[in-house]
Amino acid sequence: MMMSPVISQEDIYRTLEQVMDPEIPVLSVIDLGMITDVEVTGPNSAHIKMVPTFAACPAISYIKDNIRTVVENALGIAVTVEIDKQVHWESNRMTAAAKEKLKNFGIAPPQTVEGEMQPEIMLNTPCPHCGSEHTYLRSPFGSTLCRAIHYCKSCGQVFEQFKPLE
Amino acid sequence: MINNAALTDLIVKMADDELIQGHRNSEWTGLGPMMEEDIAFSSMAQDKIGHAWALYRILHENLEGEDPDRFAFVRPESAFKCSHLVEMPNGAYDFSLIRHFLFDHAETVRYESLRDSSFEPFQQLSKKLKGELKYHTLHANAFIMQLSRANEESYARMQTALNETIALAAGIFEPAAVYEDLLIDEKVYPGEKELYHRWLDRIYPILVKASLNLPDMDSITPEFGGRKGFHTTHLGPLLKEMGEVFNLDTEASW
Numbered sequence: 089m090m091m092s093p094v095i096s097q098e099d100i101y102r103t104l105e106q107v108m109d110p111e112i113p114v115l116s117v118i119d120l121g122m123i124t125d126v127e128v129t130g131p132n133s134a135h136i137k138m139v140p141t142f143a144a145c146p147a148i149s150y151i152k153d154n155i156r157t158v159v160e161n162a163l164g165i166a167v168t169v170e171i172d173k174q175v176h177w178e179s180n181r182m183t184a185a186a187k188e189k190l191k192n193f194g195i196a197p198p199q200t201v202e203g204e205m206q207p208e209i210m211l212n213t214p215c216p217h218c219g220s221e222h223t224y225l226r227s228p229f230g231s232t233l234c235r236a237i238h239y240c241k242s243c244g245q246v247f248e249q250f251k252p253l254e
Numbered sequence: 255m256i257n258n259a260a261l262t263d264l265i266v267k268m269a270d271d272e273l274i275q276g277h278r279n280s281e282w283t284g285l286g287p288m289m290e291e292d293i294a295f296s297s298m299a300q301d302k303i304g305h306a307w308a309l310y311r312i313l314h315e316n317l318e319g320e321d322p323d324r325f326a327f328v329r330p331e332s333a334f335k336c337s338h339l340v341e342m343p344n345g346a347y348d349f350s351l352i353r354h355f356l357f358d359h360a361e362t363v364r365y366e367s368l369r370d371s372s373f374e375p376f377q378q379l380s381k382k383l384k385g386e387l388k389y390h391t392l393h394a395n396a397f398i399m400q401l402s403r404a405n406e407e408s409y410a411r412m413q414t415a416l417n418e419t420i421a422l423a424a425g426i427f428e429p430a431a432v433y434e435d436l437l438i439d440e441k442v443y444p445g446e447k448e449l450y451h452r453w454l455d456r457i458y459p460i461l462v463k464a465s466l467n468l469p470d471m472d473s474i475t476p477e478f479g480g481r482k483g484f485h486t487t488h489l490g491p492l493l494k495e496m497g498e499v500f501n502l503d504t505e506a507s508w
Contacts, residue, residue, distance in 0.1 A: 143382050144304020176381045205385060207392045227290035228389040229297035236389075237290060253385040 095163050100126045100134055103162045107155050110147050111232050112250075114193045117155060121181025124172040132165045137172040141253070142233040179253045191216045196238065196249035205254040213249050215240035223247075256373060256440045258317050260433035263335070264442065265317070267481050268364070269309035270336035271426070273326055274489070275357055276302030277496050278344055287347050294393055298354070301386055308382075312375045327497040328504060331490055332483040339422040341480070341489045348415040351401070355394040356423035356457065362387045363452040364443075372441040395460050402464035413466055420469050424450070424476035431482055 104126075107117045117123055117138065125137035136155060140148045152169050159167045179198035182190075187197035196216045199209050210228070212221040220242035227237045228251070235248045279299035286292025310326060313319030339357060344350045365387060368380040401408040427450035430437065438445040454471065461468050479485070500508070 142301070142304075142386060143308055144300050146300070173378055176378070178385070205388060207388065210392075227294055228393050229290070229294040231293070233297055233300060233386075237293075251389065254388075 094131065095128060095134065095165055097126050097128055099163060100128070100136070100159060103159050104136075104155065106162070107151070107158045110150055110154075111234075112190070112193065112195065114189045115186055117151065119183055119186035119189065121183065121186075122151070122177065124175040134159065134163075134165055134167050136167060136169045137175075138169060139172050139175050139177040141177050145233060177253070179250070182250075190250055194247065195235070196247060198250050198252035201252050201254050205252060209252055210236065210238075210249075213238050215243060215245065216247055217245050218243040256442060257433065257436055260430070260436050260440075261373060261442065262313060262317050262319065263430055263433050264437060265309050265313050267335035267337075267430075269306045269313070270334050271340050271357075272302045272309065272361075273306035274334075274336045274492065275340040275353075276300075276306060277492060278340060278342075278350075279354075281344055282350065291347075295350075295354075298358075298390055298393075301390070305383060308379055312379070316375055323500065323508070324504065327500040331485060331493055334485065334489065334493070335481050335483065336485075336489070337422075337426045337428065337480040338477045338486050339419070339425055341486050341492065342422065343488055346411075346415075348401075348411040349419060351394070351397055352412065352415040352419045353423070354390075355398050355460075356419060357426070358387065358390040358394050359456050360423065360426045360449070360453050362391055363449055363456055367444050367449060367452070370441070371443055376442070398460065398464050398466070402466055409465070412464070416461075416466055417469055420471075421474045422477050424471070424474060425478050425480065427453070428476065428478040428481045 101118065104123055105116045105118050109115045109117065109120060120141065122138045122141065123136065124139055127135045129135050136159070138152065138155065152171070156167045156169045159165070178201065180201055182198065190197045194216050196213050199213070201209065210225045213223055213225070214221050215223050218240065220240055222241045223238050224241070225236060226239045226246065230237045230248050234250055236251045237246060238249055239246050276299045279295045279302060282292060282295035283299070284292065286295055306326065307322055310319070310322035313325065314322055319325060339353060342349070342353070365380045365383050368376040371377055371380070398412065402412045403409070427446040429446045434445055437443055458468060
């Protein structure tokens with residue numbers, strides 16, 4: 089007789105590590121701190137809550153569908169995904185490991201926000217290519233809503249940063 | 255229990271401002287004076303349309319409003335409650351930049367005030383938008399400062415644009431026709447008059463740093479009317495263009 093597998097919360101979290109952000113493919117939804125709750129609702133079902141990074145993020149329905157299909161296919165259960173309205177995403181939700189991956193990918197990670205965010209936090213953002221802090225903010229808007237453009241005076245390269253957000 | 259009609263009136267005017275200003279910002283896509291500005295106005299367009307969508311969704315989910323897409327694209331012009339400021343064509347970059355500066359600071363004080371709103375969805379929304387708006391005003395302040403300090407021509411153009419835009423911007427703070435006191439009493443928001451003063455307190459120090467003179471506010475007549483559905487000749491063509499694709503088939507699932 090086949091025992092039906094019992095899916096645990098940990099199994100789901102582990103699977104979610106495989107769900108990548110479509111715009112930054114080295115970061116998973118776990119790395120980004122987008123998952124706010126995982127609940128095993130029955131032997132073959134689960135409910136996942138998530139938050140978007142930026143309010144108008146165009147990738148959000150894509151990510152939502154992706155979470156559902158990846159977990160459903162990997163674990164063979166039925167999954168519902170809901171946007172969590174009670175939790176507010178801030179860049180401090182991103183894990184330290186995620187920031188390291190981001191830097192290695194060539195995007196400067198967000199600085200840790202302490203208290204109210206001041207625009208000065210964007211000054212002298214370390215360059216992900218050469219590490220120099222001899223940089224300036226060229227535009228608070230980049231190729232996606234969550235990125236800013238900086239310039240490094242040491243290595244002469246333009247680079248992007250995942251913006252800090254409170 | 256807060257009056258639904260009063261809440262709806264407030265949400266519609268806020269959302270329509272966001273949608274129309276977002277559309278105007280999007281018209282800079284491909285036309286910005288330099289690449290970073292092209293990207294900045296396009297990104298802010300995306301943010302503002304996102305804010306409009308969030309507000310239309312609050313109407314839909316909490317106040318029995320229509321589907322957000324239909325509400326945005328199928329309404330007649332007279333049902334729009336946006337201010338005249340956002341309806342204006344982009345004009346030269348100086349006008350667009352001053353409008354962005356005046357509008358985004360107004361937006362910031364408005365959403366900040368909603369942190370304490372008695373209407374719970376406003377509290378959530380204001381938390382979400384606070385950090386995003388910081389980037390909009392950071393951008394506006396930086397460019398106002400740079401152009402005002404660059405040379406005589408750019409300084410003169412910024413001052414002229416400010417003089418010509420200020421009455422329109424003051425029109426953002428047109429009180430609701432019947433619901434104003436009710437919304438204030440119910441602590442939904444502090445009211446337009448209060449927001450107007452907070453806005454002046456916010457823009458004044460930046461204008462001083464940029465050596466720009468704020469016109470005498472007692473001598474200007476704010477351009478009201480938008481909140482009551484009376485619009486400039488610029489809104490009609492904008493709505494027609496904005497809804498062009500959606501209206502090809504209003505029943506389609508986009």
